[in-house]
Amino acid sequence: MRLSALALGALLTQAAHAAPAFAPPPKPGPAIRKPAAVTWSAESLSVFADALLADKAGDLEKAHDFYRRMSSDDKLVPAVLYNSADVLRRMERYKDAIELYKKYLEAAPDASDRADVGKLIARLEATPPILTIDGDDPGAVIYVDGILVGPSPQTIQVTPGKHAVDRIGPTSYDHDHIDVKPLDVRHLQTSSSSKEETGNVVLSGGGAIRYSGSWRDGDRDSGFMWKLNGRMDFAPGRYSTQLLGRDYACSPLAFEVPKGPGVTFVFVDAPNADDEKRGGCVQINVKVKKVAFPR
Amino acid sequence: MIRALILLAALAAVAGADDTAVRKGTPDRFAKAAGDAFSQAVAADKAGDLRTALGLYEKAFAISPHPSTIYNIADVQRRLNLLPLALKSYETYLAITPNAADKKDVETLMAKVQATPGMLWVATSPPSDARAIDLTNAYIIVDGEVKKLPGVEIHAGPYNYREGYGIDLRGGEHVIDVVTSVSFGSEECKFGPGENRECIVVAPPRTDGAVVFNSNDRGLEIRMPGKGRTEKREVRFELPPGKQRLLLRDRSFECPPIAVDVPKGGDVLYVFVSTTEHDRLERCRQVTVTQKRLKFAD
Numbered sequence: 001m002r003l004s005a006l007a008l009g010a011l012l013t014q015a016a017h018a019a020p021a022f023a024p025p026p027k028p029g030p031a032i033r034k035p036a037a038v039t040w041s042a043e044s045l046s047v048f049a050d051a052l053l054a055d056k057a058g059d060l061e062k063a064h065d066f067y068r069r070m071s072s073d074d075k076l077v078p079a080v081l082y083n084s085a086d087v088l089r090r091m092e093r094y095k096d097a098i099e100l101y102k103k104y105l106e107a108a109p110d111a112s113d114r115a116d117v118g119k120l121i122a123r124l125e126a127t128p129p130i131l132t133i134d135g136d137d138p139g140a141v142i143y144v145d146g147i148l149v150g151p152s153p154q155t156i157q158v159t160p161g162k163h164a165v166d167r168i169g170p171t172s173y174d175h176d177h178i179d180v181k182p183l184d185v186r187h188l189q190t191s192s193s194s195k196e197e198t199g200n201v202v203l204s205g206g207g208a209i210r211y212s213g214s215w216r217d218g219d220r221d222s223g224f225m226w227k228l229n230g231r232m233d234f235a236p237g238r239y240s241t242q243l244l245g246r247d248y249a250c251s252p253l254a255f256e257v258p259k260g261p262g263v264t265f266v267f268v269d270a271p272n273a274d275d276e277k278r279g280g281c282v283q284i285n286v287k288v289k290k291v292a293f294p295r
Numbered sequence: 296m297i298r299a300l301i302l303l304a305a306l307a308a309v310a311g312a313d314d315t316a317v318r319k320g321t322p323d324r325f326a327k328a329a330g331d332a333f334s335q336a337v338a339a340d341k342a343g344d345l346r347t348a349l350g351l352y353e354k355a356f357a358i359s360p361h362p363s364t365i366y367n368i369a370d371v372q373r374r375l376n377l378l379p380l381a382l383k384s385y386e387t388y389l390a391i392t393p394n395a396a397d398k399k400d401v402e403t404l405m406a407k408v409q410a411t412p413g414m415l416w417v418a419t420s421p422p423s424d425a426r427a428i429d430l431t432n433a434y435i436i437v438d439g440e441v442k443k444l445p446g447v448e449i450h451a452g453p454y455n456y457r458e459g460y461g462i463d464l465r466g467g468e469h470v471i472d473v474v475t476s477v478s479f480g481s482e483e484c485k486f487g488p489g490e491n492r493e494c495i496v497v498a499p500p501r502t503d504g505a506v507v508f509n510s511n512d513r514g515l516e517i518r519m520p521g522k523g524r525t526e527k528r529e530v531r532f533e534l535p536p537g538k539q540r541l542l543l544r545d546r547s548f549e550c551p552p553i554a555v556d557v558p559k560g561g562d563v564l565y566v567f568v569s570t571t572e573h574d575r576l577e578r579c580r581q582v583t584v585t586q587k588r589l590k591f592a593d
């Protein structure tokens with residue numbers, strides 16, 4: 001019991017360390033199990049032992065199935081619910097784990113670890129959103145909010161809220177605009193069945209840019225067609241356009257496309273776009289990066 | 296103290312069908328029926344009638360569970376070499392006595408029981424079957440580790456097993472791959488600690504290709520070369536010689552590609568990918584990649 005309390009304490013301490021931006025999700029921490037009682041039937045003890053053996057052998061799914069078989073027996077409920085929640089926590093099925101920890105507290109209102117389990121629930125409820133970003137075009141790189149995360153695939157934690165995700169491959173491009181909350185788990189995937197994208201400039205809009213689409217500078221026939229959240233072919237040189245409208249943005253969107261091969265990633269955001277409501281112009285932030293594909 | 300010494304002796308000798316008894320005293324809170332069964336079990340145990348003792352201990356435990364009873368059940372099962380059952384009974388003992396004074400000793404004993412090797416006997420179908428493999432001239436690879444080289448003789452089987460090749464192995468689920476210069480067969484075989492298992496592997500008579508890929512999980516597949524998208528495991532296929540990348544997929548998730556160097560001539564590159572993570576993770580799981588160059592004489 002003392003060991004179990006210490007382990008739960010360690011699990012809670014782990015929560016105090018905030019993950020850096022775009023870090024992989026941390027491991028869920030060690031097992032913390034409740035024992036059986038000698039008052040249980042031989043059959044129940046047999047299933048409980050099967051669950052423990054499966055758990056210790058790493059077959060968490062099977063362990064969960066064994067516990068589920070037992071959870072209808074009222075006498076066993078607290079220990080079985082707790083252990084089942086613990087297995088789900090280690091499977092990173094946090095929503096399901098929280099539900100079972102709450103049922104455990106209902107079933108054992110006088111549990112000595114009530115406060116610790118309450119803290120654990122609170123910590124799990126604050127689990128940052130997890131994104132897995134991948135695709136079947138090998139050699140792609142991933143940017144989140146204009147920041148390079150690394151080669152595809154990536155699994156990362158992000159802060160709750162809006163994010164722009166770009167996956168740029170040698171012959172592919174995919175942009176996702178997401179709004180995520182704690183406990184969300186998303187899989188963003190680029191499929192090679194979508195059309196081939198080979199332009200030398202990617203123009204991506206950040207989480208605060210609330211629209212996407214295309215527009216044309218100049219006249220209908222000769223004007224340059226821009227595409228936000230798109231991949232285009234640009235000749236080397238300096239470019240400038242009005243992304244948010246002449247009377248709205250403080251400055252045009254301007255950047256340089258260098259000579260030579262490779263892809264230029266242009267990330268534009270307008271974090272104070274809501275200032276429109278309070279009058280005044282909107283500041284545009286532009287980041288320009290050369291994309292380096294992994295060999 | 297005497298019980299502790301006996302337990303230490305049991306720890307030292309667990310690998311075989313050790314006949315050292317390590318009993319606990321009569322439990323004091325048994326219902327009369329359970330107590331009677333327990334006493335009879337102890338008597339049968341002391342008389343060396345382990346099968347009867349086991350049945351009576353099990354009867355006592357079913358009437359009224361008690362730590363001493365399940366401990367003695369485990370002890371008899373261990374001496375009868377019923378090691379998977381013994382493990383479960385020891386686990387039950389620890390589950391109902393989490394603060395047992397002998398907890399560490401029991402855990403050590405369980406680890407030894409768990410590690411008791413079993414014997415995997417790899418065989419193939421009789422020559423009347425076109426899918427029979429030339430085992431003498433084959434590599435036998437278990438979980439990515441080469442266990443037999445071509446040219447090593449096979450033997451007549453023990454028990455009523457077919458002619459084949461025996462490998463001492465820890466209990467569990469194992470992937471057995473058999474590769475010859477012209478064929479590839481695979482089978483998954485499971486057995487418990489201390490158990491013997493015959494595993495029959497067959498293969499199509501001819502499968503071309505300089506690369507063999509397999510994994511320890513059905514979700515881990517590689518994308519096959521060529522147009523159209525297909526993912527496979529348990530597969531032998533052609534790739535041009537030289538440095539290549541195998542695109543690994545884990546269920547619906549893409550994994551980092553595997554860099555390989557495909558050999559020229561008749562040699563085969565064997566690639567095995569394994570994971571210990573469960574298959575509900577919403578991402579490509581952590582994998583271990585093993586690569587071997589299988590040489591075949593021209």
